[in-house]
Amino acid sequence: MSEVKNFMYLNRRAPYGTIYAWESLEVVLIGAAFDQKVSLMFVDDGVYQLVKGSDTSTSDMKNFMPTYRTLGDYGVRHMYVDQASLAARGLTADDLIQVEWEDWETEEEIDNIVEVVDADSVAKLMSESDVVFSF
Amino acid sequence: MPIEVDGKSLETDEEGYLANINEWVPGVAGVMAKEDELELTDEHWDIINFLREYYEEYQIAPAVRVLTKAVGKKMGKDKGNSKYLYGLFPYGPGKQACRYAGLPKPTGCV
Amino acid sequence: MADLYTVNKSPFEKNSLEAVIRFSTEGAAILMLEDGVYGATKGTVVESMITGAENKKFYALGSDLKARGIAEDRVIDGVELVDYAGFVDLVEANEKVQAWL
Numbered sequence: 001m002s003e004v005k006n007f008m009y010l011n012r013r014a015p016y017g018t019i020y021a022w023e024s025l026e027v028v029l030i031g032a033a034f035d036q037k038v039s040l041m042f043v044d045d046g047v048y049q050l051v052k053g054s055d056t057s058t059s060d061m062k063n064f065m066p067t068y069r070t071l072g073d074y075g076v077r078h079m080y081v082d083q084a085s086l087a088a089r090g091l092t093a094d095d096l097i098q099v100e101w102e103d104w105e106t107e108e109e110i111d112n113i114v115e116v117v118d119a120d121s122v123a124k125l126m127s128e129s130d131v132v133f134s135f
Numbered sequence: 136m137p138i139e140v141d142g143k144s145l146e147t148d149e150e151g152y153l154a155n156i157n158e159w160v161p162g163v164a165g166v167m168a169k170e171d172e173l174e175l176t177d178e179h180w181d182i183i184n185f186l187r188e189y190y191e192e193y194q195i196a197p198a199v200r201v202l203t204k205a206v207g208k209k210m211g212k213d214k215g216n217s218k219y220l221y222g223l224f225p226y227g228p229g230k231q232a233c234r235y236a237g238l239p240k241p242t243g244c245v
Numbered sequence: 246m247a248d249l250y251t252v253n254k255s256p257f258e259k260n261s262l263e264a265v266i267r268f269s270t271e272g273a274a275i276l277m278l279e280d281g282v283y284g285a286t287k288g289t290v291v292e293s294m295i296t297g298a299e300n301k302k303f304y305a306l307g308s309d310l311k312a313r314g315i316a317e318d319r320v321i322d323g324v325e326l327v328d329y330a331g332f333v334d335l336v337e338a339n340e341k342v343q344a345w346l
Binding site for chain 1: 313315
């Protein structure tokens, strides 16, 4: 077996207008089977992927925004959100979904792995990752 | 190929998954199980109902290992293991149980 | 009679909304839909494009806002929400439709 690597998925697009957000989400869901350390980063319009309260009942679209809330079960350990991108869009952490995480063996629990970070942290977290997938 | 459930014809895809999840009725599981020569018990229904609740909340069919863990958490460790789940659904809890529940094939399941 | 302009791109990713405001004629109806509806939200750094525009009427497609989790109270005052029927009414009420992508 190869060693465990730090995977970072960088999300910069709004959820429905293009296919990028859904593609990224699918790769994360599939990649969960490979036991790597997975973090997600949301910047620019990517922060819209985590806005809570979506309702597609009056649109002819598959609503995949609820799916982000199960990512903790898929081995995602961190979901970082760029503070400046939120602020530019009139959003705060309160507008975002919460994602629980639990280690099924040790039963260690974290109520919310969504974390708003500043630009310096974004840069640092990205550079510390072994692999960055950009969507 | 469409399947006949309660006198209605429901469309399925080439792998036998329901084309439209909103058309699901409990009879779907019964008809599919009969084709597989499987007798549905309360234990099967626990898993089918669990999958439907999971889909309702997250809008995807869970991967097998996520299903296994989640079942273990909700119904106890004696059920949250692949031996138990494969015992109920010999074609694979992900594929077979999701099909009975009217869900799409789990993402990443080939 | 003026034209109906539709904008379906996020104002943070493309300048379609800004360009439409600049190049549309007086009395224009500007409808934001798909990712374009993000332009209709309050408190953003591009909000003044709409609040500062004169002689233009702005609309946003309600179902696209809902799908994106944007509640009606987050929509800029003066932007009118329409449903698909309202979209059709706008098409009928204006001379022609210009889709700005």
